[in-house]
Amino acid sequence: MSASHRFDPGFTQNVIDTMGPKMNPRHRVVLSSLIRHLHDFSREVELTIDEWMLGQDFVNAVGQIYTPQRNEAHRISDIIGLESLVDEIAHKIISETDTDPTSSSILGPFWSPHAPFRPLGGNIIQNPNPDGKICKMHGVISDLLTGKPIPGAVFDIWQASANGKYDFQDPENQEPNNLRGKFKANEKGEYYFYCYHPTAYSLPTDGPSWQLLQAMDRHPMRPAHLHIMVTHPEYSGCTTQLYPKDDPWLKTDTVFAVKPDLVVDFKPLQGDDKATLELEYNVILAPKGYKGKQI
Amino acid sequence: MSASHRFDPGFTQNVIDTMGPKMNPRHRVVLSSLIRHLHDFSREVELTIDEWMLGQDFVNAVGQIYTPQRNEAHRISDIIGLESLVDEIAHKIISETDTDPTSSSILGPFWSPHAPFRPLGGNIIQNPNPDGKICKMHGVISDLLTGKPIPGAVFDIWQASANGKYDFQDPENQEPNNLRGKFKANEKGEYYFYCYHPTAYSLPTDGPSWQLLQAMDRHPMRPAHLHIMVTHPEYSGCTTQLYPKDDPWLKTDTVFAVKPDLVVDFKPLQGDDKATLELEYNVILAPKGYKGKQI
Numbered sequence: 001m002s003a004s005h006r007f008d009p010g011f012t013q014n015v016i017d018t019m020g021p022k023m024n025p026r027h028r029v030v031l032s033s034l035i036r037h038l039h040d041f042s043r044e045v046e047l048t049i050d051e052w053m054l055g056q057d058f059v060n061a062v063g064q065i066y067t068p069q070r071n072e073a074h075r076i077s078d079i080i081g082l083e084s085l086v087d088e089i090a091h092k093i094i095s096e097t098d099t100d101p102t103s104s105s106i107l108g109p110f111w112s113p114h115a116p117f118r119p120l121g122g123n124i125i126q127n128p129n130p131d132g133k134i135c136k137m138h139g140v141i142s143d144l145l146t147g148k149p150i151p152g153a154v155f156d157i158w159q160a161s162a163n164g165k166y167d168f169q170d171p172e173n174q175e176p177n178n179l180r181g182k183f184k185a186n187e188k189g190e191y192y193f194y195c196y197h198p199t200a201y202s203l204p205t206d207g208p209s210w211q212l213l214q215a216m217d218r219h220p221m222r223p224a225h226l227h228i229m230v231t232h233p234e235y236s237g238c239t240t241q242l243y244p245k246d247d248p249w250l251k252t253d254t255v256f257a258v259k260p261d262l263v264v265d266f267k268p269l270q271g272d273d274k275a276t277l278e279l280e281y282n283v284i285l286a287p288k289g290y291k292g293k294q295i
Numbered sequence: 296m297s298a299s300h301r302f303d304p305g306f307t308q309n310v311i312d313t314m315g316p317k318m319n320p321r322h323r324v325v326l327s328s329l330i331r332h333l334h335d336f337s338r339e340v341e342l343t344i345d346e347w348m349l350g351q352d353f354v355n356a357v358g359q360i361y362t363p364q365r366n367e368a369h370r371i372s373d374i375i376g377l378e379s380l381v382d383e384i385a386h387k388i389i390s391e392t393d394t395d396p397t398s399s400s401i402l403g404p405f406w407s408p409h410a411p412f413r414p415l416g417g418n419i420i421q422n423p424n425p426d427g428k429i430c431k432m433h434g435v436i437s438d439l440l441t442g443k444p445i446p447g448a449v450f451d452i453w454q455a456s457a458n459g460k461y462d463f464q465d466p467e468n469q470e471p472n473n474l475r476g477k478f479k480a481n482e483k484g485e486y487y488f489y490c491y492h493p494t495a496y497s498l499p500t501d502g503p504s505w506q507l508l509q510a511m512d513r514h515p516m517r518p519a520h521l522h523i524m525v526t527h528p529e530y531s532g533c534t535t536q537l538y539p540k541d542d543p544w545l546k547t548d549t550v551f552a553v554k555p556d557l558v559v560d561f562k563p564l565q566g567d568d569k570a571t572l573e574l575e576y577n578v579i580l581a582p583k584g585y586k587g588k589q590i
Contacts, residue, residue: 006387006389007380007383007384007387008383011376011379011380011383011551012376012380014376014551015375015376015551018511018513018547019511019512019513020511020512020513021512022512023510023511023512024510027510027511029340030340030342030346031510031511033336033339033340034336034340035375035376037332037333037335037336037339038332038375038377039376039377039380040332041328041329041332042377042380042381042384043380043384044328044332045324045325045328045329046384047325047381047384048381048384048385049381049382049385051325052372052377052378052381055372056366056368056369056372057368059354059357059358059368060357060358060361060366060368061358062354062355062358063354063355063356063357063358063359063360063361064358064359064361065358066355066358066359071351071355073351073352073354073355074351077347077350077351080310080329080330080333081306081307081309081310081330081334082333082334082337082347083347084306085302085306085307085334085337085338086337086342086343086344086347087344088302088303088306089302089337089338089341089342089343090343090344092301092302094301215318215319215322215326216313216314216315216318216322216326217314217315217316217317217318218313218314218315252313256306256309256310
């Protein structure tokens with residue numbers, strides 16, 4: 001800790017007090033806290049003028065590289081854990097029983113609102129990759145409180161191909177909606193379809209987020225993962241990611257999106273000529289409005 | 296305060312712990328503190344996903360508008376007090392005697408390294424503005440410890456014209472280096488020249504910084520000010536700003552750069568056919584390496 005008492009003790013409050021009476025009350029809460037924390041940070045580390053200017057140049061560089069296909073501000077908030085934290089704040093429910101609802105995880109930048117519905121038992125692999133290992137994925141979607149299945153729940157899945165790229169990023173090899181699909185659970189709450197065993201991939205190794213990772217002596221890898229978003233009008237939806245248990249990047253995921261109940265076991269599959277692997281994953285949703293234990 | 300104990304207590308430390316062993320130690324201190332404060336801020340206000348995305352869009356918008364003539368990242372750090380705070384951290388010296396060195400204040404974006412030397416008694420007004428009130432400014436530059444004058448100290452001054460614009464911003468009316476000049480103190484440490492009484496002006500009322508000011512229900516005005524930078528090879532230089540004591544924006548300066556010893560009294564001047572006002576301002580510099588009272 002530094003001798004921050006050298007500095008004007010009223011400075012931060014003075015900045016906050018210039019906010020006017022007509023300000024939206026929530027904005028006042030958020031911006032007051034943000035300003036207080038940025039000032040406390042600056043005093044705590046005795047931020048130098050050169051460091052402050054570097055930060056300013058960095059913010060400008062982040063915005064300059066922005067395109068609808070490349071959002072480095074999003075990526076940087078991911079690599080400092082902010083998206084995962086905001087996701088936890090928004091979705092954390094601690095159940096009043098022994099069972100918790102399926103943990104949420106970050107949406108990431110690759111979800112598409114245009115993924116097509118496919119029939120149960122269908123295949124999201126539209127443009128095969130020779131390195132892809134095909135997996136039959138299946139499970140039951142059930143109610144946190146009653147344990148009963150949730151017929152009609154929608155299971156939306158998206159994933160990168162075996163080259164580590166999503167359709168958006170790889171138009172030469174993948175048509176739009178390759179490795180994307182929505183499936184409607186049957187009367188027993190069951191879903192099942194074919195996808196790939198996921199592949200680990202690197203964040204881009206150019207641009208401001210890579211500069212920041214290098215400055216922190218960190219690797220750019222995300223563990224292999226499947227993205228899922230499970231919804232039903234009467235339930236709190238669950239957007240999350242699933243990770244193979246033997247992935248080497250689980251402990252140091254670049255975006256801090258791994259949680260214990262999201263680590264899964266892909267097993268060899270026999271007797272299905274469409275797939276060599278199997279993944280069973282059951283999803284538990286809380287009824288809409290269920291708050292869980294208030295602690 | 297929110298029920299932040301709902302959230303994973305190890306999350307922030309885990310993010311920090313992914314930093315590798317080869318990281319520069321100072322970077323580790325700065326980035327660890329920044330990440331900790333951003334996480335604490337997010338938990339404290341229970342930042343929503345929409346608010347986080349708004350912040351991300353805001354960062355992108357700030358960078359997108361950047362040009363060498365327009366740095367909104369700089370301006371935003373000014374309006375949340377960050378440049379003034381970093382300036383205080385860098386320059387605050389508490390004297391061991393009754394006298395303090397002249398307070399520093401922020402450089403701002405309009406200093407130029409190309410300002411010409413002018414002779415003592417010269418005039419920085421190269422392109423007169425009909426609304427400008429001419430002022431004879433003078434004073435002595437002296438040593439904090441001995442009280443003795445500092446011959447050869449360089450007094451660099453820059454200011455906006457009576458329309459509130461600097462030469463860079465106003466090429467139709469102002470040539471480069473209008474209202475800029477450097478003066479070398481004489482044997483008695485004295486400097487003197489002619490300039491304008493300064494004029495209050497508004498920050499630009501478009502772009503991200505203006506959006507932020509509006510969200511905070513704040514005005515965009517800077518009090519009228521003169522910028523000065525006083526240097527000598529054997530002394531810690533002083534970059535600061537001087538404000539007329541009757542300016543209405545002193546208490547709510549948009550960039551929080553006013554300090555008590557920088558508020559000055561412009562007086563009527565008689566017997567000088569070049570000016571109607573007078574400003575006496577003495578500058579006190581600390582010898583290089585002088586640290587002051589360590590508290």
